[in-house]
Amino acid sequence: MDYIYAIAALIVGVIGTYFVVGGKQKQANAIQDESHKREAEKILAEAKLQAEKTISEAKLKAEKTFSEFKDKQEAFKKQKIKESREKFQRxxxxxxxxxxxxxxxxxxxxxxxxxxxxxxKEERAGFNSERAEIAKEQKALVxxxxxxxxxxKILDQEIALAKEKQQELDSQHDRFTKELEQIAGLSQAEAKSRLLEEVKNKTANEALNLKRELLEEAKEDAAKDARKVVINTIQRMCAEMTIENTVSxxxxxxxxVKGQIIGREGRNIRAIEAATGAELVVDDTPETIVISSFDPIRREIARLSLKRLVTDGRIHPARVEEVVNKTKKELKQQIMEIGKKTVVELDIHGLPNELIRYVxxxxxxxxxxxxxxxxxxETAHLCATMAAEMGLNKKQVKMAKRAGLLHDIGKVAEEDSELSHALYGMALAEKLKxxxxxxxxxxxxxxEIEMNNIISPIVQACDAISGARPGARREVLDGYINRIKELEEIAxxxxxxxxxxxxxxxxxxxIIVEADKVSDQHAxxxxxxxxxxxxxxxxxxxQIKVMVIREKRAVSFAR
Incomplete structure (x- = not known):
C-alpha cells in the first residue's frame, strides 16, 4: 500500500510541476525575453531531477516495506508451525x-x-471340610x-415300678391314718383344724405383744425425734417481736403546715379522711400528725398522699382526691414489687403473678x-429447716418452703367469702394451678381437710411455731380489728x-352514700x-357515732 501511495504522489508532483512550470513559461514569454526562457528551462530541469529523486526514494521505500512484510509473514508462519508441533507433542x-x-x-x-x-478356592476347600465334619456329627447324633x-425304655420300666411302689405306700399310709384316727378318736380334718387354731392363737398373742412393744418404742423414738427436730428448727430461726400497731x-x-392540712373550716382534712378512710389527729404535739386506722393499707395511702400534698404545697379537696387516686395506683405497683422481692429472697420460682400480688x-x-x-x-424458713432436719430431699425442701409462704394466702382475699381462710386459700391456689x-x-x-403428704403436717407445725412463740401475737389487737371491720361491713x-x-x-x-340513689330524708x-x-x-x-355524708357534685367543662 505504501508503494502505491508513493507512485501516486510522484505522478501528482510531476503533473503539478509541469503546470507550474508551464504557467511560468507563458508568463515569461509574455513579459521577459529569451534569457528568461533559459532560466525557465533550468528550473524545469531541476524539477525533473527532483521528480526522479522522489520516484527513486519511493521505489526504495516500497521495496523496503515489501521486504519487511515478507519477513514478518515468514516469521508468523514459522511460529504457527512451531506451536502446532508443540501442541501435537503435548x-x-x-x-x-x-x-x-x-x-x-x-x-x-x-x-x-x-x-x-x-x-x-480356599473357601470352597473349607466348605468341603465343614461338610465332612457335619456328616460325621450327624452320624454321631444318630x-x-x-x-x-x-x-x-429303661426309664419307663423304672417309672412303672415306682408307681406300683407309690400305690403300695399310699395304701399303707391310709391304713396307718385310719389306725391313728381310731386311737386318737379324731378325724384327720378335725386334727388339722385344731392344730391350726392353736398355732393361730399362739401366733396372734405373740404378734400383739410384739406390735405393742414396737409401737411403744416407735412412739418414744418419734417423740424424741420430733422434739429434737422442733428444737433444732426453732434454734436456727431468730424472729423479731411483733411491732404492728394501728397508728402512723x-x-x-x-x-x-397544720393549718393548710386542716383548711378552711376543716374542709381539707375532711377530704383527706373521706378519700383515704384513715383518721388524721392534729393536736398540740409539735411538728407531728398522727394517722390512725386499723387497715395498714389505708394508713399507708394516707401517709403517702399527705407527704405528696405537703411537698407540693397545693392542698384543696380536688387536689386531695387526685393525689389519693394516684397514690392508690402507685401502692398497687409497690405491692407487686414487695411480692417479687419476697419470692426472690426465698428463692421460690415459677409463682404466678396473681399469687405474687397476694404475697x-x-x-x-x-x-x-x-x-x-x-x-x-418466717413459716417458710421454718418449713424448709424442718424438712431438711427430717432428711427430705431438695425438691421436697423447696416445696415445703413454697407451701409455708402461701399457707395464709386466703387472709388477703379481695372479695368476701363464707369459707375459712384456709379453704379459700386452697381454692385460690387450685384456681391458679x-x-x-x-x-x-x-x-x-x-x-379442715385430710392431709395426704408429708409437707402438710410440716406446714401445720411451723405455722403453730411462728404464731405461738413469745411476743408473736396480740389477742386484744386482733379482736379490735375484727370489731372495726364488722362495723364497716354492717354499713x-x-x-x-x-x-x-x-x-x-x-x-x-x-358512711359516704351515692347522691343519685340516696336522698336527704333517706340519709x-x-x-x-x-x-x-x-x-x-x-x-x-x-357509744358509736354514725355519720352519713351525702354530696352532690356537678362537673362540666368550658371548651
Missing amino acids: FKEEFKQEKEDELVELKAKREALREEAAAM QEEQKLNERT VFALDDDK GRMRFRSSYGQNLLKHSV EHPIVINAIGAHHD KKNPGVESAFAMQAGRELR DELSFKISQEIQESMQYPG
Missing part, C-alpha cells in the same frame, strides 16, 4: 500417559481377580439318639398483731352506700337504721 504425551494409566489399572484389576479366585431311645406518725418541717398484699395485713408477710416468710402438695398443705394447716350491706370508714378507734362510723333514715343494727348485733364500750 497431545501425544497425554494420550501415552492415559494408556499407561489404563494399563496399570487393568493390571491391578487382574491381580485383584486372581486374589478373589484364590480366596474362593448313634446317640439310638442310645437315648434305649435309656428311655407523720413528721412536719413546720407547724404552719405483696400480706405486707399490709396483720393477724393477731403479727404482720402476715413476716409470719409467712398451684402444685397439688401445696394446695393440700394450705387447706389442711387447720385440719356496706345497705343499698346506696358507696364506702364506709370506722374512725376514732371505732367510736365513729362515717337520715339510713343513719338511724345502721345505728340500730350495730346496737343489736355488736358489743362495744361507750
Whole structure:
C-alpha cells in the first residue's frame, strides 16, 4: 500500500510541476525575453531531477516495506508451525500417559481377580471340610439318639415300678391314718383344724405383744425425734417481736403546715379522711400528725398522699382526691414489687403473678398483731429447716418452703367469702394451678381437710411455731380489728352506700352514700337504721357515732 501511495504522489508532483512550470513559461514569454526562457528551462530541469529523486526514494521505500512484510509473514508462519508441533507433542504425551494409566489399572484389576479366585478356592476347600465334619456329627447324633431311645425304655420300666411302689405306700399310709384316727378318736380334718387354731392363737398373742412393744418404742423414738427436730428448727430461726400497731406518725418541717392540712373550716382534712378512710389527729404535739386506722393499707395511702400534698404545697379537696387516686395506683405497683422481692429472697420460682400480688398484699395485713408477710416468710424458713432436719430431699425442701409462704394466702382475699381462710386459700391456689402438695398443705394447716403428704403436717407445725412463740401475737389487737371491720361491713350491706370508714378507734362510723340513689330524708333514715343494727348485733364500750355524708357534685367543662 505504501508503494502505491508513493507512485501516486510522484505522478501528482510531476503533473503539478509541469503546470507550474508551464504557467511560468507563458508568463515569461509574455513579459521577459529569451534569457528568461533559459532560466525557465533550468528550473524545469531541476524539477525533473527532483521528480526522479522522489520516484527513486519511493521505489526504495516500497521495496523496503515489501521486504519487511515478507519477513514478518515468514516469521508468523514459522511460529504457527512451531506451536502446532508443540501442541501435537503435548497431545501425544497425554494420550501415552492415559494408556499407561489404563494399563496399570487393568493390571491391578487382574491381580485383584486372581486374589478373589484364590480366596474362593480356599473357601470352597473349607466348605468341603465343614461338610465332612457335619456328616460325621450327624452320624454321631444318630448313634446317640439310638442310645437315648434305649435309656428311655429303661426309664419307663423304672417309672412303672415306682408307681406300683407309690400305690403300695399310699395304701399303707391310709391304713396307718385310719389306725391313728381310731386311737386318737379324731378325724384327720378335725386334727388339722385344731392344730391350726392353736398355732393361730399362739401366733396372734405373740404378734400383739410384739406390735405393742414396737409401737411403744416407735412412739418414744418419734417423740424424741420430733422434739429434737422442733428444737433444732426453732434454734436456727431468730424472729423479731411483733411491732404492728394501728397508728402512723407523720413528721412536719413546720407547724404552719397544720393549718393548710386542716383548711378552711376543716374542709381539707375532711377530704383527706373521706378519700383515704384513715383518721388524721392534729393536736398540740409539735411538728407531728398522727394517722390512725386499723387497715395498714389505708394508713399507708394516707401517709403517702399527705407527704405528696405537703411537698407540693397545693392542698384543696380536688387536689386531695387526685393525689389519693394516684397514690392508690402507685401502692398497687409497690405491692407487686414487695411480692417479687419476697419470692426472690426465698428463692421460690415459677409463682404466678396473681399469687405474687397476694404475697405483696400480706405486707399490709396483720393477724393477731403479727404482720402476715413476716409470719409467712418466717413459716417458710421454718418449713424448709424442718424438712431438711427430717432428711427430705431438695425438691421436697423447696416445696415445703413454697407451701409455708402461701399457707395464709386466703387472709388477703379481695372479695368476701363464707369459707375459712384456709379453704379459700386452697381454692385460690387450685384456681391458679398451684402444685397439688401445696394446695393440700394450705387447706389442711387447720385440719379442715385430710392431709395426704408429708409437707402438710410440716406446714401445720411451723405455722403453730411462728404464731405461738413469745411476743408473736396480740389477742386484744386482733379482736379490735375484727370489731372495726364488722362495723364497716354492717354499713356496706345497705343499698346506696358507696364506702364506709370506722374512725376514732371505732367510736365513729362515717358512711359516704351515692347522691343519685340516696336522698336527704333517706340519709337520715339510713343513719338511724345502721345505728340500730350495730346496737343489736355488736358489743362495744361507750357509744358509736354514725355519720352519713351525702354530696352532690356537678362537673362540666368550658371548651
